[in-house]
Amino acid sequence: MSLTKEALQLVNDNALAAAGKPLETNTPTVLVPESVQVISLEHYQVGRSRFRGTYSTDSLADFGGYVVDRNGALAQGFVDQKAMACKVFFNLGDENAPGHADDTAVLKLLPTAAFQAVTTIGGKAISQKDLSDWIEDWSLNLKVFDQAGEEVKLAKAIAGVRNITVKGTTESDHSVGETRSSRSAMEQIEASSKDTIPANLVFTTVPYEGLSVRDFTFRLSVITSGSQPVLKLRWIGEEVQREEIAQEFKGVLQLLVQDKATLRLGNFDAR
Template identity: 40%
Template sequence: MSMDKSAIEAIQAAQTVADLTLALKDAELKTPLAAVPDNFRLSSLEQYLPGRCRYRGTMETVALDDFTNYCEEFSAAGAACFVDPQKMTARSIFNLGDIVEPGHADFSAKLSLVKTAEYSALLDINGSRSNQKTMAEFLEDYQDSIVCYAADGEAIPNSKAIAAVRRLTIEASRREDHESQDFKASRSALESIEARSEHGLPAGFRFECTPYNGLNIRSFELRLSVLTGGDAPSLIARIKRLEAQQEEMGRELQEKLASAFSGTDIKTYIGSFAA
């Protein structure tokens, strides 16, 4: 009796599954696998076991202390921490392994520092045009963190600086020069506009705050200028050397993590890692 094509294929599939099952058994894998007759793909049976075959997953936090404590608890040989100073984030991979014995790199912890309210407010006002009311309210809200100073660097009481911002006087002057000769005539005009305040307008101020929870307090220098071109004066505060400050904060984060992990197997690097 002859067999049709489908019967022959079914017998071949059954034999192939039996051979694959025997091969998987001989391999002594930590994760149980079964061969199923669906294009002979391999399916994991881990989900049917009482527990996982190995520990893995990602822990995420915004707290520096919780991040370091968790990393210290799961520190292992071959673990590494990668710090991104631009984003103020860090990622520790515990089962990274090495070149000889590489790991799966799927057990990690991620730190994402969040700006404090004071630092966020400072960045919001940096470089933006503010009217007198907005700038005065900013100085009032954060006066405990602010020290205003005049053009010569002498400190100005905050109450006096706020009053100066609230009450500005715009003075305009114009000068014209005329010249007439036999064959030509010329005319030039020079107009100047100056903002003044009877209370003494500050040239800038220092703003002290903790930029990110877990980092040290920093002092930011701001230059204050007045624009007089519109219907009402506008004020602009700009942070001096902001990019340099941000680079220093990134290095500070890396140094704090390196110090926290000094007694562990975790090594710290500036950069990122993708498996």
């Protein structure tokens, strides 16, 4: 009597189910029926076969403390300065003994509320009211200076921003010759205020928790091309300061993790 394919498969499955053939793997596994699957029995053990998981935080101090406490001799970290982030692998291994790379600590710094105000206002076209409100909201972090470099009281600076007026004057030149005549007109637009219009604003804050206090300088410009004046704050030396903050981030991070992890600039994809 010949057996069908389905019958043979059933015999095979029953034999495997009865034998429960174990596999030579670190985590206990066995072969089971249904086209021979490999399943993990780790969740039936008293404990896990190995430590793994991801610790995530936005605190520099807590991240450094966790890395030090883990005391991973072969821990490797990758610092993304643009994202102000770092990822440390405790079981990455190397070419000769690669690890699973699934035991990690991840740090992603969040900008302080004050630094967020710095980054969102820079280069943005805003109204008189919006700027005066912004100065009022962040008065504890701000110092304002006039064109001469003299400090201006915030109340006076706010009034100066709110009371900006735009004046336009037109000059005409008219000349006549024997064969031609010409006429030109030039309109000059000037913004002024009965109070002092701020020239520079200095915003003092900690950009990210764990980093040092910095001064961020803005130059105020008034755009008079429309029916209403538009104001812009230009962040002076923005790229340089962002680079300095990123360099400080890596330096502080290295001090916090001590010699418990090797840090490198860049990202690593352990796919």
